Amino acid sequence: MSTAFDVAVEVSLRDGIADPEGLTIERALPALGFGGVSGVRVGKSLRFVVEASNEADALQQVEAMCERFLANPVIEDVDISLSPVS
Amino acid sequence: MTTKVGVVVFPGSNCEQDVVEAVDTIGGSGELLWHKDSGLGDVDAVVLPGGFAHGDYLRTGAMARFSPIMDAVERFAREGGPVVGICNGFQILTEAQLLPGALYKNRGLKFLCQPTMLRVNSTGSILTRDLSIGDELNIPINHFEGNFICSEQVLAQLRDKDQIVLTYQDNPNGATADIAGISNENGNVVGLMPHPERAAHPLLGSTDGASLLRGLISSG
Numbered sequence: 001m002s003t004a005f006d007v008a009v010e011v012s013l014r015d016g017i018a019d020p021e022g023l024t025i026e027r028a029l030p031a032l033g034f035g036g037v038s039g040v041r042v043g044k045s046l047r048f049v050v051e052a053s054n055e056a057d058a059l060q061q062v063e064a065m066c067e068r069f070l071a072n073p074v075i076e077d078v079d080i081s082l083s084p085v086s
Numbered sequence: 087m088t089t090k091v092g093v094v095v096f097p098g099s100n101c102e103q104d105v106v107e108a109v110d111t112i113g114g115s116g117e118l119l120w121h122k123d124s125g126l127g128d129v130d131a132v133v134l135p136g137g138f139a140h141g142d143y144l145r146t147g148a149m150a151r152f153s154p155i156m157d158a159v160e161r162f163a164r165e166g167g168p169v170v171g172i173c174n175g176f177q178i179l180t181e182a183q184l185l186p187g188a189l190y191k192n193r194g195l196k197f198l199c200q201p202t203m204l205r206v207n208s209t210g211s212i213l214t215r216d217l218s219i220g221d222e223l224n225i226p227i228n229h230f231e232g233n234f235i236c237s238e239q240v241l242a243q244l245r246d247k248d249q250i251v252l253t254y255q256d257n258p259n260g261a262t263a264d265i266a267g268i269s270n271e272n273g274n275v276v277g278l279m280p281h282p283e284r285a286a287h288p289l290l291g292s293t294d295g296a297s298l299l300r301g302l303i304s305s306g
Contacts, residue, residue: 013190017235018260020195069152072145072181074188075235 134175176277193260
Protein backbone atom coordinates (compact mmCIF):
# COMPACT_ATOMS: atom_id res chain seq x y z
CA MET A 1 0.00 0.00 0.00
CA SER A 2 1.58 3.28 -0.97
CA THR A 3 0.85 6.69 0.41
CA ALA A 4 0.97 10.02 -1.39
CA PHE A 5 3.12 12.72 0.17
CA ASP A 6 3.08 16.44 -0.52
CA VAL A 7 6.67 17.48 -0.98
CA ALA A 8 8.19 20.95 -0.75
CA VAL A 9 11.81 21.42 -1.73
CA GLU A 10 13.48 24.76 -1.08
CA VAL A 11 16.64 25.27 -3.08
CA SER A 12 18.89 28.06 -1.87
CA LEU A 13 22.43 29.19 -2.55
CA ARG A 14 24.95 27.79 -0.12
CA ASP A 15 26.22 30.08 2.60
CA GLY A 16 29.23 32.02 1.47
CA ILE A 17 28.20 32.15 -2.17
CA ALA A 18 27.42 35.68 -3.26
CA ASP A 19 23.80 36.18 -4.28
CA PRO A 20 23.63 39.16 -6.66
CA GLU A 21 19.83 38.96 -6.89
CA GLY A 22 19.39 38.99 -3.13
CA LEU A 23 21.80 41.90 -2.84
CA THR A 24 19.95 43.92 -5.46
CA ILE A 25 16.61 43.35 -3.72
CA GLU A 26 18.13 44.24 -0.36
CA ARG A 27 19.41 47.52 -1.78
CA ALA A 28 16.05 48.32 -3.37
CA LEU A 29 13.96 47.83 -0.22
CA PRO A 30 15.07 50.97 1.67
CA ALA A 31 14.27 53.08 -1.38
CA LEU A 32 10.69 51.83 -1.12
CA GLY A 33 10.49 52.70 2.54
CA PHE A 34 11.23 49.24 3.93
CA GLY A 35 14.19 49.79 6.21
CA GLY A 36 15.91 47.35 8.51
CA VAL A 37 15.99 44.41 6.12
CA SER A 38 19.16 42.38 5.85
CA GLY A 39 20.32 38.97 4.69
CA VAL A 40 18.09 38.72 1.61
CA ARG A 41 18.68 35.46 -0.26
CA VAL A 42 16.82 34.36 -3.38
CA GLY A 43 16.12 30.71 -4.09
CA LYS A 44 13.50 28.57 -5.68
CA SER A 45 10.90 26.21 -4.41
CA LEU A 46 9.53 23.06 -5.97
CA ARG A 47 6.24 21.40 -5.03
CA PHE A 48 5.19 17.92 -6.04
CA VAL A 49 3.52 14.75 -4.87
CA VAL A 50 5.41 11.50 -4.46
CA GLU A 51 4.06 8.01 -3.87
CA ALA A 52 5.98 5.94 -1.33
CA SER A 53 5.45 3.12 1.11
CA ASN A 54 6.15 5.36 4.09
CA GLU A 55 7.59 8.74 5.01
CA ALA A 56 11.17 7.53 5.33
CA ASP A 57 10.98 6.01 1.86
CA ALA A 58 9.51 9.21 0.44
CA LEU A 59 12.27 11.27 2.01
CA GLN A 60 14.91 8.95 0.63
CA GLN A 61 13.47 9.28 -2.88
CA VAL A 62 13.34 13.06 -2.68
CA GLU A 63 16.88 13.27 -1.33
CA ALA A 64 18.09 11.18 -4.26
CA MET A 65 16.25 13.44 -6.72
CA CYS A 66 17.83 16.51 -5.16
CA GLU A 67 21.29 15.04 -5.24
CA ARG A 68 21.10 13.88 -8.83
CA PHE A 69 18.95 16.53 -10.47
CA LEU A 70 16.97 19.12 -8.53
CA ALA A 71 19.93 20.95 -6.99
CA ASN A 72 23.59 21.45 -7.75
CA PRO A 73 25.52 20.62 -4.57
CA VAL A 74 28.44 22.78 -5.69
CA ILE A 75 26.43 25.95 -5.14
CA GLU A 76 23.08 24.99 -3.65
CA ASP A 77 21.58 23.59 -0.44
CA VAL A 78 18.16 21.98 -0.17
CA ASP A 79 15.57 21.94 2.55
CA ILE A 80 12.97 19.18 2.18
CA SER A 81 9.64 19.00 3.94
CA LEU A 82 6.93 16.44 3.34
CA SER A 83 3.61 15.41 4.76
CA PRO A 84 0.92 12.85 3.78
CA VAL A 85 -1.55 14.28 1.28
CA SER A 86 -4.61 15.23 3.28
CA MET B 87 42.90 13.18 -42.98
CA THR B 88 40.41 15.86 -42.16
CA THR B 89 39.48 16.04 -38.51
CA LYS B 90 35.77 15.50 -38.01
CA VAL B 91 34.28 17.59 -35.23
CA GLY B 92 30.82 16.61 -33.98
CA VAL B 93 28.77 19.55 -32.72
CA VAL B 94 25.90 18.48 -30.47
CA VAL B 95 22.56 20.20 -31.04
CA PHE B 96 20.24 20.32 -28.04
CA PRO B 97 16.78 21.90 -28.26
CA GLY B 98 17.70 25.53 -27.60
CA SER B 99 21.32 25.42 -28.77
CA ASN B 100 22.01 28.42 -30.98
CA CYS B 101 25.73 28.53 -31.75
CA GLU B 102 26.08 25.17 -33.49
CA GLN B 103 26.21 26.54 -37.04
CA ASP B 104 28.85 29.09 -36.05
CA VAL B 105 31.02 26.31 -34.63
CA VAL B 106 30.63 24.19 -37.78
CA GLU B 107 31.50 27.22 -39.91
CA ALA B 108 34.56 28.02 -37.81
CA VAL B 109 35.76 24.40 -37.85
CA ASP B 110 35.36 24.25 -41.65
CA THR B 111 37.19 27.57 -42.04
CA ILE B 112 40.28 26.28 -40.26
CA GLY B 113 40.46 23.05 -42.22
CA GLY B 114 38.37 20.62 -40.18
CA SER B 115 34.99 19.21 -40.96
CA GLY B 116 32.09 20.14 -38.71
CA GLU B 117 29.14 17.81 -38.39
CA LEU B 118 25.93 18.29 -36.41
CA LEU B 119 24.90 15.60 -33.93
CA TRP B 120 21.41 15.45 -32.39
CA HIS B 121 21.09 15.27 -28.62
CA LYS B 122 18.89 12.15 -28.93
CA ASP B 123 21.58 10.23 -30.82
CA SER B 124 22.95 7.34 -28.81
CA GLY B 125 26.42 7.44 -30.37
CA LEU B 126 28.92 9.89 -31.78
CA GLY B 127 29.54 8.16 -35.10
CA ASP B 128 33.13 8.49 -36.28
CA VAL B 129 33.90 11.99 -35.03
CA ASP B 130 37.40 12.81 -33.77
CA ALA B 131 36.28 15.53 -31.38
CA VAL B 132 33.06 16.81 -29.81
CA VAL B 133 31.88 20.35 -29.16
CA LEU B 134 28.92 21.25 -26.95
CA PRO B 135 27.97 24.65 -28.34
CA GLY B 136 26.45 27.72 -26.74
CA GLY B 137 22.79 28.53 -26.40
CA PHE B 138 20.05 27.63 -23.97
CA ALA B 139 19.82 23.84 -24.06
CA HIS B 140 16.36 22.71 -22.95
CA GLY B 141 15.57 26.34 -22.20
CA ASP B 142 18.04 26.32 -19.28
CA TYR B 143 15.13 25.00 -17.21
CA LEU B 144 15.92 24.23 -13.57
CA ARG B 145 19.58 25.31 -14.00
CA THR B 146 21.81 25.89 -16.99
CA GLY B 147 22.88 22.49 -18.29
CA ALA B 148 20.83 20.56 -15.71
CA MET B 149 18.47 18.98 -18.23
CA ALA B 150 21.00 18.73 -21.07
CA ARG B 151 23.35 16.54 -19.07
CA PHE B 152 20.68 13.82 -19.17
CA SER B 153 20.13 14.03 -22.94
CA PRO B 154 20.68 10.57 -24.48
CA ILE B 155 23.89 11.54 -26.31
CA MET B 156 25.61 12.52 -23.06
CA ASP B 157 26.40 8.90 -22.15
CA ALA B 158 28.43 8.63 -25.34
CA VAL B 159 30.05 12.03 -24.74
CA GLU B 160 31.05 10.98 -21.21
CA ARG B 161 32.51 7.71 -22.47
CA PHE B 162 34.38 9.50 -25.24
CA ALA B 163 35.76 12.04 -22.75
CA ARG B 164 36.86 9.38 -20.29
CA GLU B 165 38.65 7.52 -23.07
CA GLY B 166 40.66 10.67 -23.78
CA GLY B 167 38.64 12.03 -26.70
CA PRO B 168 38.71 15.81 -27.12
CA VAL B 169 35.53 17.42 -25.75
CA VAL B 170 35.02 21.16 -25.66
CA GLY B 171 32.09 22.98 -24.06
CA ILE B 172 31.58 26.56 -25.09
CA CYS B 173 29.43 28.81 -22.87
CA ASN B 174 26.23 26.75 -22.33
CA GLY B 175 28.37 23.75 -23.29
CA PHE B 176 30.72 24.58 -20.39
CA GLN B 177 27.71 24.74 -18.08
CA ILE B 178 26.60 21.31 -19.33
CA LEU B 179 30.07 19.82 -18.72
CA THR B 180 30.07 21.02 -15.11
CA GLU B 181 26.57 19.64 -14.53
CA ALA B 182 27.72 16.34 -16.05
CA GLN B 183 30.68 16.45 -13.65
CA LEU B 184 33.14 16.12 -16.50
CA LEU B 185 34.54 19.40 -15.19
CA PRO B 186 34.52 20.68 -11.59
CA GLY B 187 32.79 23.79 -10.26
CA ALA B 188 29.63 25.52 -11.41
CA LEU B 189 28.60 28.63 -13.34
CA TYR B 190 26.33 31.10 -11.65
CA LYS B 191 24.74 34.47 -12.47
CA ASN B 192 27.17 37.23 -13.35
CA ARG B 193 28.16 39.58 -10.59
CA GLY B 194 26.16 42.69 -11.46
CA LEU B 195 23.28 40.64 -12.91
CA LYS B 196 23.87 41.86 -16.45
CA PHE B 197 23.78 39.76 -19.56
CA LEU B 198 27.24 40.42 -21.00
CA CYS B 199 27.88 40.45 -24.74
CA GLN B 200 31.25 42.03 -25.43
CA PRO B 201 34.81 41.35 -26.55
CA THR B 202 37.08 40.23 -23.72
CA MET B 203 40.82 39.96 -23.43
CA LEU B 204 41.96 36.56 -22.24
CA ARG B 205 45.29 35.23 -21.12
CA VAL B 206 46.52 31.71 -21.82
CA ASN B 207 47.30 30.26 -18.41
CA SER B 208 48.05 26.64 -19.30
CA THR B 209 49.28 24.88 -22.41
CA GLY B 210 48.23 21.47 -21.08
CA SER B 211 44.79 21.56 -22.69
CA ILE B 212 43.64 20.38 -26.08
CA LEU B 213 42.81 23.98 -27.07
CA THR B 214 46.00 25.67 -25.93
CA ARG B 215 48.76 23.16 -26.52
CA ASP B 216 50.04 25.04 -29.59
CA LEU B 217 49.94 28.40 -27.78
CA SER B 218 52.24 29.90 -25.15
CA ILE B 219 51.55 30.86 -21.56
CA GLY B 220 50.85 34.58 -21.42
CA ASP B 221 49.45 34.77 -24.95
CA GLU B 222 46.65 37.31 -25.13
CA LEU B 223 43.47 36.49 -27.00
CA ASN B 224 40.58 38.77 -27.95
CA ILE B 225 37.41 36.66 -27.89
CA PRO B 226 33.81 37.70 -27.16
CA ILE B 227 31.62 36.52 -24.31
CA ASN B 228 27.84 36.26 -24.45
CA HIS B 229 26.30 35.07 -21.22
CA PHE B 230 24.27 35.74 -18.10
CA GLU B 231 25.63 32.86 -16.06
CA GLY B 232 29.37 32.81 -16.54
CA ASN B 233 30.50 33.44 -13.02
CA PHE B 234 32.68 30.41 -12.27
CA ILE B 235 32.36 29.16 -8.70
CA CYS B 236 34.22 26.36 -6.97
CA SER B 237 35.38 25.44 -3.49
CA GLU B 238 38.81 26.48 -2.19
CA GLN B 239 39.80 22.84 -2.40
CA VAL B 240 38.82 22.54 -6.07
CA LEU B 241 40.56 25.83 -6.86
CA ALA B 242 43.76 24.54 -5.26
CA GLN B 243 43.51 21.39 -7.35
CA LEU B 244 42.90 23.36 -10.55
CA ARG B 245 46.06 25.34 -9.80
CA ASP B 246 48.15 22.33 -8.79
CA LYS B 247 47.21 20.30 -11.85
CA ASP B 248 47.52 23.20 -14.27
CA GLN B 249 43.83 23.05 -15.19
CA ILE B 250 43.15 26.79 -15.39
CA VAL B 251 43.33 27.21 -19.16
CA LEU B 252 42.19 30.78 -19.73
CA THR B 253 41.76 33.78 -17.45
CA TYR B 254 40.12 37.17 -18.02
CA GLN B 255 42.39 40.22 -18.08
CA ASP B 256 39.55 42.33 -16.73
CA ASN B 257 37.12 40.01 -14.96
CA PRO B 258 33.67 40.89 -16.33
CA ASN B 259 31.44 38.51 -14.37
CA GLY B 260 32.96 37.91 -10.94
CA ALA B 261 34.43 34.52 -11.80
CA THR B 262 36.60 32.95 -9.11
CA ALA B 263 40.31 33.61 -9.78
CA ASP B 264 39.36 35.36 -13.07
CA ILE B 265 38.68 31.94 -14.59
CA ALA B 266 37.33 31.98 -18.16
CA GLY B 267 38.09 28.35 -19.01
CA ILE B 268 39.29 25.17 -17.34
CA SER B 269 40.21 21.65 -18.36
CA ASN B 270 40.09 18.24 -16.73
CA GLU B 271 43.30 16.75 -15.39
CA ASN B 272 44.18 15.18 -18.73
CA GLY B 273 43.51 18.35 -20.69
CA ASN B 274 41.23 16.59 -23.18
CA VAL B 275 38.03 18.09 -21.77
CA VAL B 276 37.85 21.88 -21.84
CA GLY B 277 35.08 24.29 -20.89
CA LEU B 278 35.19 28.01 -21.58
CA MET B 279 32.71 30.85 -21.40
CA PRO B 280 34.12 32.92 -24.33
CA HIS B 281 33.06 31.99 -27.85
CA PRO B 282 36.10 31.11 -30.01
CA GLU B 283 33.82 30.44 -33.00
CA ARG B 284 32.87 34.11 -32.98
CA ALA B 285 36.50 35.13 -33.39
CA ALA B 286 37.50 32.80 -36.19
CA HIS B 287 37.53 35.08 -39.22
CA PRO B 288 39.04 38.54 -39.92
CA LEU B 289 35.55 39.82 -40.74
CA LEU B 290 34.55 39.12 -37.13
CA GLY B 291 37.26 41.44 -35.82
CA SER B 292 39.52 38.75 -34.39
CA THR B 293 40.93 35.41 -35.41
CA ASP B 294 42.15 34.54 -31.91
CA GLY B 295 39.34 32.03 -31.50
CA ALA B 296 40.64 30.12 -34.49
CA SER B 297 43.96 29.76 -32.67
CA LEU B 298 42.14 27.89 -29.91
CA LEU B 299 39.98 25.75 -32.19
CA ARG B 300 43.03 24.73 -34.22
CA GLY B 301 44.11 22.70 -31.19
CA LEU B 302 41.04 20.57 -31.79
CA ILE B 303 41.80 20.10 -35.47
CA SER B 304 45.37 19.01 -34.94
CA SER B 305 44.23 16.48 -32.35
CA GLY B 306 42.58 14.08 -34.78
